[in-house]
Amino acid sequence: MERVYKLAAGKKRYYPLFTSLRKPDGSLTTDTEETVKLMLEHFTPEDNVRQRISQANQAQSQGTVNTPDDREFTLAEIRNAVESMNNKKALGEDGITGEIFKQEFETFPKYITAMYNGCLRKGVFPKRWKRAKLIPIVKPGKEDSDEMTKFRPLSLLNIEGKIMEKILITRINYWVYSTNFLNNNQYGFTPQRSTTDAAMAVKNIVEGLKAQVIILIVLDIQPAFDAAWWPKILKSLQDCDVREICIT
Numbered sequence: 535m536e537r538v539y540k541l542a543a544g545k546k547r548y549y550p551l552f553t554s555l556r557k558p559d560g561s562l563t564t565d566t567e568e569t570v571k572l573m574l575e576h577f578t579p580e581d582n583v584r585q586r587i588s589q590a591n592q593a594q595s596q597g598t599v600n601t602p603d604d605r606e607f608t609l610a611e612i613r614n615a616v617e618s619m620n621n622k623k624a625l626g627e628d629g630i631t632g633e634i635f636k637q638e639f640e641t642f643p644k645y646i647t648a649m650y651n652g653c654l655r656k657g658v659f660p661k662r663w664k665r666a667k668l669i670p671i672v673k674p675g676k677e678d679s680d681e682m683t684k685f686r687p688l689s690l691l692n693i694e695g696k697i698m699e700k701i702l703i704t705r706i707n708y709w710v711y712s713t714n715f716l717n718n719n720q721y722g723f724t725p726q727r728s729t730t731d732a733a734m735a736v737k738n739i740v741e742g743l744k745a746q747v748i749i750l751i752v753l754d755i756q757p758a759f760d761a762a763w764w765p766k767i768l769k770s771l772q773d774c775d776v777r778e779i780c781i782t
Contacts, residue, residue: 555573612701619696626696635697659695663698664690669687677728
């Protein structure tokens, strides 16, 4: 992982070898331009806005939204998010470091706080903040593969977007943990827990059984994150009386 972070931060030179890749129809790309185009289509699929709006309306039509709008972000909330940014993190497309943005916030704290509150009030995540610098890194042992899965794409986001994510996640996490919303068997994306803890939990269950035959079914949904239906997730949050802090 240290090697990956050094590559992302530009502390180590990396020149990926763009060999032929297999296309969905089974054929191989014939030149660098075609290979790069295939990678872009795979890593940054076109967002079907009309379909997404239709799905959102369908999810919303299943029930009315009656949760109150969340309160505005305080200057202290924004300050905590800004100060928590690592000055040595890899730069996004805008080239703004954590140190630069911290100095900017100290100069214009009220203006930056108002900017994020404007996003919250209008339910908007600026498109510019969604732009990312994409770095495809070949997975160990996959150098000779012609499959797109040989790459681990790293998306380096602009710092303004990172801060917006951080302040939203902080509020959502506060609600999640203060209401004991998560199941005790949730290990992913949970502080102080990892896949090792999940494996140990399974081990303890197996050791506690006296059966001679044990069947374990493991599902690996690929790509699970991209396949998530976000309108339904937002609808589920609303059904749980989470305040209206979701931004699209």
